[in-house]
Every structure is written in structure tokens, then in C-alpha cells.
Amino acid sequence: AQSVTQLDSQVPVFEEAPVELRCNYSSSVSVYLFWYVQYPNQGLQLLLKYLSGSTLVKGINGFEAEFNKSQTSFHLRKPSVHISDTAEYFCAVTYNTNAGKSTFGDGTTLTVKP
């Protein structure tokens, strides 16, 4: 069964510091990877996605992620965070089989402190 592990449930950082949110997934031949962000009392919105091609993908709000097939990881990074980045972040994987269902990680709460 497909699975996604977000290695940190909470990540507190100070404003303007760099941040990395870690995500590992169970191995498969063909995967599509996503990071979504959820602000309080809202639905999820897409930050970035990896479908194929370059392993470094850039998303909205200055976030980027790197697909590492050998380590089955898709870590999210931002070089300098803002207070407004405080939110919950979800990593998700969709396999190119099984009707294309998606599996989500448990989420990482990023708290940016002044």
C-alpha cells in the first residue's frame, strides 16, 4: 500500500530563517508528488508539484522542493520564511496505478515566530 511520511509534525522557526519540511513516500515505479498548504479554517491549496522532468520544482510563495528517487523523498524548502507562511503543510503522492488515488501525509505545522 502506498504511504507518505512527514517526518516532523511541528516545525517552529524564526522569521527570515530557512526551513525544510521533510517528506518520504513508499517506493513505486511512477509517482506524482505534491505539497499543499492549508491556512486556518480553509481548504488545501497547491504549493507545487512534481510530475516528471527536472527534479527541482518551484512553487508559489518562494517554496521549492526536490524529488529524490533513490531516497524516495520530496522535501520542501524555503530560504527565508515570513510570518504569513504559518500554516499546515501536507505532502501527497499519487501513483500512476490504482485509479490514481492520492495518499496524504499527516501534515506538518509550520509556525513562524517574530
Next chain:
Amino acid sequence: NAGVTQTPKFQVLKTGQSMTLQCAQDMNHEYMSWYRQDPGMGLRLIHYSVGAGITDQGEVPNGYNVSRSTTEDFPLRLLSAAPSQTSVYFCASRGPTRGSYEQYFGPGTRLTVT
């Protein structure tokens, strides 16, 4: 485009009551799904549909029914509400089953069962 809409935003039910959570999308997406979000557990797939007239179970289908009579609508029915169904429910949709895996989420329905 309104995107994905959900009604109601909030609902309180007594144990044993039934209700329907509404979901609609105006993007002509084939794939629609229902998730529940519980603290520390990410999003878990309840039911999904790959097109009108086709539905299937996800990870946690017990106590829920769905139908898909049109491309636009995908209602979720709670047959006999239980306190364990207290959760936030999200509906999502995405484009053609093959080749487009980015999901668009509704704003959610917060359900409390007493």
C-alpha cells in the same frame, strides 16, 4: 469559475441522524473525492469517483454513501451519524483521470456529532 463549493460550512447532528454534505464543481473535472481531516491524521479518503455513474470506496468508507449522477455534483451521505464521524470534510476534484493529478479542494464542512 467558483471552483469547488461545499455546503453547509458547519453542521451539528445528533447521534443517529442522517444528512447529506453537498459538493459541486464547475471545472468539468472527471475525478472527485471526499476526504475527512482529523487532528494529526492528515486527510483520509472516504469515497471517490472517476466519472458520472462510477464510484468506489477509499480508505475509510464505512458509514458513508456517495453517488455521482452528474459530472458536477458528488454528494456524501451520512446514513446514521456517530460521534466518531465528527470531523472536517473536504471535497476535491481534478482534471482527466490520466495526466492531471493536481486536486482542487473545497472550503470544507465542519461536522459535529453529539
